[in-house]
Amino acid sequence: MGACVRREFVKGIFRENPVLVLMLGLCPTLAISVSVKNAIGMGAAATFVLVASNAIIALAGRFFPSKIRIPCFIVVIATFVTMVEMVMGAYLPALNAALGIFIPLIVVNCIILGRAEAFAAHHGVLPSILDGLGMGMGFGLTLLMVAFIREVLGSGKFWGITISQVYSSTGAVHPAAVMVMAPGAFFVIAFIMGFIAWRRERQLEQKRAAAIALMSETRV
Amino acid sequence: MQSYILLFISIVLVNNFILAKFLGLCPFIGVSKSRHQAVGMGFAVIFVMTMASAVAWVIHHYLLAPTPHNIFYQWLGEGKTPADFDFTFMQTIVFILVIATLVQLVEMFLMKAIPPLYESLGIYLPLITTNCAVLGVALLNVSDFGMLRNASESFAKTVLQGFGGGVGFLLVIFLMSGVRERLEHMDLPRALRGAPIAFICAGLMALAFMGFAGLGH
Numbered sequence: 281m282g283a284c285v286r287r288e289f290v291k292g293i294f295r296e297n298p299v300l301v302l303m304l305g306l307c308p309t310l311a312i313s314v315s316v317k318n319a320i321g322m323g324a325a326a327t328f329v330l331v332a333s334n335a336i337i338a339l340a341g342r343f344f345p346s347k348i349r350i351p352c353f354i355v356v357i358a359t360f361v362t363m364v365e366m367v368m369g370a371y372l373p374a375l376n377a378a379l380g381i382f383i384p385l386i387v388v389n390c391i392i393l394g395r396a397e398a399f400a401a402h403h404g405v406l407p408s409i410l411d412g413l414g415m416g417m418g419f420g421l422t423l424l425m426v427a428f429i430r431e432v433l434g435s436g437k438f439w440g441i442t443i444s445q446v447y448s449s450t451g452a453v454h455p456a457a458v459m460v461m462a463p464g465a466f467f468v469i470a471f472i473m474g475f476i477a478w479r480r481e482r483q484l485e486q487k488r489a490a491a492i493a494l495m496s497e498t499r500v
Numbered sequence: 501m502q503s504y505i506l507l508f509i510s511i512v513l514v515n516n517f518i519l520a521k522f523l524g525l526c527p528f529i530g531v532s533k534s535r536h537q538a539v540g541m542g543f544a545v546i547f548v549m550t551m552a553s554a555v556a557w558v559i560h561h562y563l564l565a566p567t568p569h570n571i572f573y574q575w576l577g578e579g580k581t582p583a584d585f586d587f588t589f590m591q592t593i594v595f596i597l598v599i600a601t602l603v604q605l606v607e608m609f610l611m612k613a614i615p616p617l618y619e620s621l622g623i624y625l626p627l628i629t630t631n632c633a634v635l636g637v638a639l640l641n642v643s644d645f646g647m648l649r650n651a652s653e654s655f656a657k658t659v660l661q662g663f664g665g666g667v668g669f670l671l672v673i674f675l676m677s678g679v680r681e682r683l684e685h686m687d688l689p690r691a692l693r694g695a696p697i698a699f700i701c702a703g704l705m706a707l708a709f710m711g712f713a714g715l716g717h
Binding site: 306310311359361384461463464465469 | 519520521522523524525526529530589590591592593596597600629631632635636639640643689690691692693694695696697698699700702703704706707710
């Protein structure tokens, strides 16, 4: 039981990371990741919607007629998104303004509909909640990573506090504004994906080398 | 007239949906591998975005927004103000359902009425429902032009923004597919093959498109 729980939770963060491995939900990842604050807000909102809609769909999914199940999923998701929108608009207006239309656009975030269809519709409630939590965390952590790189390099800040004087006391190193603009987002995500591919490649190569070494040993 | 031309140029080049607003990236990376597919997807997006903008405007103006034209106000509004009939909180859920239905209808209509067009666009249509550019343009239209006094001006600008957004999408996905067809034959570092190099190219394109930034003013 414990191992199963851990597996459902951890797979979303690493092995099946929704953004970097499955390439879902790219739009908010690139658009929101200008600052760490925005990334945390977006990650939390998406995780809430993911967990809540996964739970409801795991509970009630079997009663949806199979032909119109996708619209049914969308209605469930849109309901939770509207709740997030209202709560955020009332209590966190600054964050709501910064995230703009990307809060209502959580509805069409492929991660959420994808998990509803691929996992929650034919699993129990607890695994679905854990799956939602893991996937949401994977999404949030990726956002956080991209946002951290972009905020530090682009505006020389972390959490809104200027830190560029730490690495350039004379002001010789200026934050590169391009990193907080559109091209920077593309470059950062490209290099993170490239890094992951490079690591996977290297692991495969090591495994292959180990296998060859083993084979030659047994032959001798 | 001038404001319409400026709006069109700004939405196609300056505030391009993909490169400046990050809307519709999934099909942009997923379907830009061949030029033929990219053009098909681009035209399907133009079609759906224009129609979705128009339909969403009608729904917003006559059903959701607190305007004097609101159907519920005209029906039940005896002695009340339009502000009592503000259903804009339902916007997200109504728009996504309308778009999903619209895409389904368009698909069925094309299948029956214009089979050759269905052959070329059909497979892209189901994908478009979850394309955030379509819901995005409907929501942007409401925040940009929903408050305009003149209803016909508001409607015209809404449809133009939907159409222009689609044209910008077609332009960028077409350019990208050309780049990616070339990349197939390049000797790239193995780790960067596929999506990473596509993102780097998209970044360079975004950098180039930033050069248009002065045009809007």
